[in-house]
Amino acid sequence: MTPRTDFAAWLQGTNDMTSRFVGAAGIAGLVNVAGGLPDPSLFPSERLADIAAGAIRGTPEVALGYGPTPGLPELRAEIAARFRARGAAVTAENVMITASGSQALDLIGKVLIEPGRVIGCDFPTYAGALDAFRPRAPRYRHLDLADHAGLPAALLRTDLAYLVPNFSNPTGKLVDLETRRALVAAAEETGTWLIEDDPYGALYYDGPALPGLLELSCDGGDGPYRGPVIHLGSLSKQLVPGLRVGWVIAAPEVIAQLSSAKQATDLCSNTLAQMMTLAALREGLVEEVHPRAIALYRERRSALAAAMARHISAWFDWEVPVGGMFIWARAKDRRLDVEQVVEAGLAEGVLVGPGSAFDPMGLAGPALRLNFTANDAEGLDRAMARLARAMQAVSPAAAPAGLAAG
Numbered sequence: 001m002t003p004r005t006d007f008a009a010w011l012q013g014t015n016d017m018t019s020r021f022v023g024a025a026g027i028a029g030l031v032n033v034a035g036g037l038p039d040p041s042l043f044p045s046e047r048l049a050d051i052a053a054g055a056i057r058g059t060p061e062v063a064l065g066y067g068p069t070p071g072l073p074e075l076r077a078e079i080a081a082r083f084r085a086r087g088a089a090v091t092a093e094n095v096m097i098t099a100s101g102s103q104a105l106d107l108i109g110k111v112l113i114e115p116g117r118v119i120g121c122d123f124p125t126y127a128g129a130l131d132a133f134r135p136r137a138p139r140y141r142h143l144d145l146a147d148h149a150g151l152p153a154a155l156l157r158t159d160l161a162y163l164v165p166n167f168s169n170p171t172g173k174l175v176d177l178e179t180r181r182a183l184v185a186a187a188e189e190t191g192t193w194l195i196e197d198d199p200y201g202a203l204y205y206d207g208p209a210l211p212g213l214l215e216l217s218c219d220g221g222d223g224p225y226r227g228p229v230i231h232l233g234s235l236s237k238q239l240v241p242g243l244r245v246g247w248v249i250a251a252p253e254v255i256a257q258l259s260s261a262k263q264a265t266d267l268c269s270n271t272l273a274q275m276m277t278l279a280a281l282r283e284g285l286v287e288e289v290h291p292r293a294i295a296l297y298r299e300r301r302s303a304l305a306a307a308m309a310r311h312i313s314a315w316f317d318w319e320v321p322v323g324g325m326f327i328w329a330r331a332k333d334r335r336l337d338v339e340q341v342v343e344a345g346l347a348e349g350v351l352v353g354p355g356s357a358f359d360p361m362g363l364a365g366p367a368l369r370l371n372f373t374a375n376d377a378e379g380l381d382r383a384m385a386r387l388a389r390a391m392q393a394v395s396p397a398a399a400p401a402g403l404a405a406g
């Protein structure tokens with residue numbers, strides 16, 4: 001008999017963006033501006049190789065053994081110390097190590113979301129979070145972040161809020177300081193969990209970093225922190241994504257519940273990767289990579305904006321973000337079919353991200369997410385020239401005269 005195929009119902013709702021992207025990545029000559037990948041030239045591979053060898057040879061019983069579910073104590077303490085240095089009064093008790101930000105989102109779904117609970121988001125929002133929460137069958141409500149006075153009432157109508165205040169994926173939007181303060185005050189007043197997903201917080205290209213929601217919610221005591229913010233961090237965009245090391249910083253009772261859920265998921269995070277992370281942090285590798293990443297990505301951000309102005313301004317509007325990895329291109333024609341643009345782009349040799357995956361309620365109108373970190377200036381220009389040809393095929397009325405080949 002053939003095996004049954006009555007898979008869980010929630011799978012019907014998953015977006016196929018990631019699998020489509022993985023499939024398309026094999027097309028020869030394709031320029032991929034759809035992903036959100038760091039540039040591998042920034043990876044400190046030799047240093048990490050030495051660290052890994054040292055960890056395995058030096059303490060194989062730790063590096064190759066099981067570890068505690070909430071993470072290696074020294075790594076939890078190191079993360080807490082780093083956050084204390086930037087003004088967040090937290091202790092190791094507030095920290096849990098995860099298999100990067102993605103696992104933290106999955107565990108939050110398991111611990112805080114009962115079917116039908118309401119999640120408040122600033123749409124468009126990270127499609128990976130929507131995917132992680134999907135098995136829990138939540139409902140969603142858009143949070144109007146500009147309405148500061150209305151935020152407490154808005155949070156009362158939600159069970160938890162999920163936000164990416166630093167350079168949102170997909171829009172690149174930076175939530176300003178006044179709005180951050182209003183959000184934290186509203187969460188504290190209403191007792192609503194406020195998830196601050198922050199993989200891009202190190203990637204500020206212009207101007208100083210704003211304090212995070214966690215810092216704004218800490219009262220400066222000796223800790224542990226007991227407030228409503230649940231901060232998610234990750235090394236993926238500031239060191240390497242392959243180690244799959246991230247962390248949750250939250251009140252100890254949240255950490256305890258997340259730890260129970262993690263036990264059933266993977267018992268513990270990869271101990272070798274945690275040891276490598278600890279050594280990399282202690283040796284200052286993140287600080288070494290940081291200025292190079294900022295210089296490279298700042299230049300590429302400007303290169304993509306310039307290429308967009310050269311090639312696709314007839315069809316799209318955008319703001320140039322001050323950090324992160326993406327430019328959000330909003331279609332001037334609200335009737336544009338973005339799926340058609342993705343297909344036409346593929347035919348021209350460019351892969352772009354459809355905005356619809358981040359905006360299931362269609363609040364923002366048709367848009368594309370364009371990544372600038374994974375290609376050099378030449379590749380970005382080629383990508384936008386190809387996108388212009390795709391747009392000419394999909395929406396010829398708006399096309400400027402004499403599109404260049406490339």
Ligand SMILES: Cc1ncc(COP(=O)(O)O)c(C=O)c1O
Binds near residue numbers: 036
């Ligand atoms: C907003 C946001 N959250 C979380 C993640 C998950 O990243 P990772 O699992 O590599 O930490 C990403 C990855 O792109 C992201 O953009």
